[in-house]
Amino acid sequence: QQQVKQSPQSLIVQKGGIPIINCAYENTAFDYFPWYQQFPGKGPALLIAIRPDVSEKKEGRFTISFNKSAKQFSLHIMDSQPGDSATYFCAATSHGGTSYGKLTFGQGTILTVHP
């Protein structure tokens, strides 16, 4: 019940394409869902985050779509660039219970954007 399942494991797109990464969760206590971007040799950097009271959030070229009833959320990257090539992680946490303060991460998606 604590897992966050992420797909696909890897994704290759051409420059300008719109990669989509999907995540699903079981724990209905989760109430905050961030996405992180990680480059080789670096720590994860926060990209964008959403709470379950909204269905979509945009920040620049990054959009999160959230479906509370299906317990799914996804990241869309508009007009993708070679510099977006990185590993992307979805995560979830709650403000109470055993998940309080703990980010539960998906397994990660390796994105490659070809020029």
Place this chain on the structure above:
Amino acid sequence: EAGVTQSPTHLIKTRGQQATLRCSPISGHTSVYWYQQALGLGLQFLLWYDEGEERNRGNFPPRFSGRQFPNYSSELNVNALELEDSALYLCASSSPTGLQETQYFGPGTRLLVL
């Protein structure tokens, strides 16, 4: 504003030894979190410290321990090292304001156990 810093960047130990990893949070942040990123296992939550107290703990054996100092920096200790402890250890910090949910990560310490 300086980000989360961690030291050392790399650490090589042999099986059975102890490792000590250090983390300095972003200025003004009072919570520190530790995660293990092992190859093929993703990011796993280890520990959360806030105001010097352990607030939550992940599913790791007791030989993984830590503490938080009065200046909010933190130390992760791993005793009786095993080969499978080889991983990138990430520290994150969060602000005491708001819901404390946004965690900012440091660059990590890469531990290799031989």
